[in-house]
Amino acid sequence: MKTVVEVRRKALAANDQVAAELRRRFTDSGTLVVNLISSPGSGKTALLEATIPALGDRCSCAVIVGDLATERDADRIRTLGVRAHQVLTGGACHLDARQVAQALAAMSLLPADLLFIENVGNLICPTTYDLGEDFKVALLSVTEGDDKPFKYPAIFARAEVTVVTKSDLLPHVRFDLGAVRQQVASLNPIGRLLVTSATSGDGISSWCDLLAARRAAKLAGRR
Amino acid sequence: MRLAIGELSAVEPDLIRFGWQAVTADTPDAGAELEVVWCPAVQRCEACGEDKRQRDAVWLPLCPDCGQLLQVAGGTELDVLQLTYLTESD
Numbered sequence: 001m002k003t004v005v006e007v008r009r010k011a012l013a014a015n016d017q018v019a020a021e022l023r024r025r026f027t028d029s030g031t032l033v034v035n036l037i038s039s040p041g042s043g044k045t046a047l048l049e050a051t052i053p054a055l056g057d058r059c060s061c062a063v064i065v066g067d068l069a070t071e072r073d074a075d076r077i078r079t080l081g082v083r084a085h086q087v088l089t090g091g092a093c094h095l096d097a098r099q100v101a102q103a104l105a106a107m108s109l110l111p112a113d114l115l116f117i118e119n120v121g122n123l124i125c126p127t128t129y130d131l132g133e134d135f136k137v138a139l140l141s142v143t144e145g146d147d148k149p150f151k152y153p154a155i156f157a158r159a160e161v162t163v164v165t166k167s168d169l170l171p172h173v174r175f176d177l178g179a180v181r182q183q184v185a186s187l188n189p190i191g192r193l194l195v196t197s198a199t200s201g202d203g204i205s206s207w208c209d210l211l212a213a214r215r216a217a218k219l220a221g222r223r
Numbered sequence: 224m225r226l227a228i229g230e231l232s233a234v235e236p237d238l239i240r241f242g243w244q245a246v247t248a249d250t251p252d253a254g255a256e257l258e259v260v261w262c263p264a265v266q267r268c269e270a271c272g273e274d275k276r277q278r279d280a281v282w283l284p285l286c287p288d289c290g291q292l293l294q295v296a297g298g299t300e301l302d303v304l305q306l307t308y309l310t311e312s313d
Binding site: 001002003004005006007008009010011012124125127128150153154157158182183185186187188189 | 226230231232233234264266281282283284285292293294295299301302303304305306307308309310311
């Protein structure tokens with residue numbers, strides 16, 4: 001006998017459920033959670049190294065960082081005097097909500113005003129995994145090429161903020177910022193685009209202002 | 224098994240079919256079919272009030288007709304829609 005069952009369930013429902021629990025927890029602790037997604041080497045850790053000191057007393061920060069191997073990135077963050085937990089994914093190319101929950105259980109990261117989740121360097125798989133974040137940020141370094149948003153539309157369509165990094169290298173590479181702006185705008189008309197350099201400090205204050213404003217808005221919404 | 228896979232889901236129908244065959248091979252489920260319902264992302268122009276067709280899967284930077292920014296809709300599906308199986312009849 002042939003039986004047909006209508007399932008109509010999201011394949012990632014189990015992850016989404018854990019993410020929803022995390023989101024409630026982050027709302028309770030008043031923590032703004034930012035999921036940083038980019039190719040390997042786009043400067044996620046460098047952006048944090050510039051951002052955390054620039055935020056200073058405005059926001060207390062904690063970091064969860066995902067990599068296949070080594071504690072290197074977490075060590076770099078800890079040098080700043082900030083709590084950082086390294087998730088080692090082995091071979092896996094993205095973080096899922098369960099790993100974030102495990103990181104919170106393994107280390108006292110909350111309370112914090114801001115929790116950065118530095119995802120595994122990958123523009124594809126991390127896109128679909130909700131980590132309970134308030135928003136996703138896509139990083140794009142100027143050495144990667146100015147056609148990337150249209151080549152990897154999924155992340156640029158979902159990221160609320162696109163951060164162009166390594167702007168100090170703009171004089172040395174062929175990178176049409178206008179073309180990137182247009183691609184990002186067409187994939188995500190309400191998204192923001194910031195141009196930054198962790199080396200020169202270009203754009204870091206605008207980025208910090210955005211984070212502080214979003215954190216204040218989250219607190220205001222909670223009341 | 225019928226799945227809905229969106230263009231922006233980071234899942235490729237061909238690859239998931241290949242994976243499906245690999246995990247079902249030499250099991251009681253060998254030969255089970257995986258059907259994929261492909262859900263493209265649509266670029267819509269609010270000014271024209273219509274969806275715009277991409278050519279050769281290339282994203283449109285602006286509306287080719289009126290030059291306005293386009294909105295992206297859909298394409299994020301990754302859903303198990305339906306399961307059909309055979310049971311031994313009494």
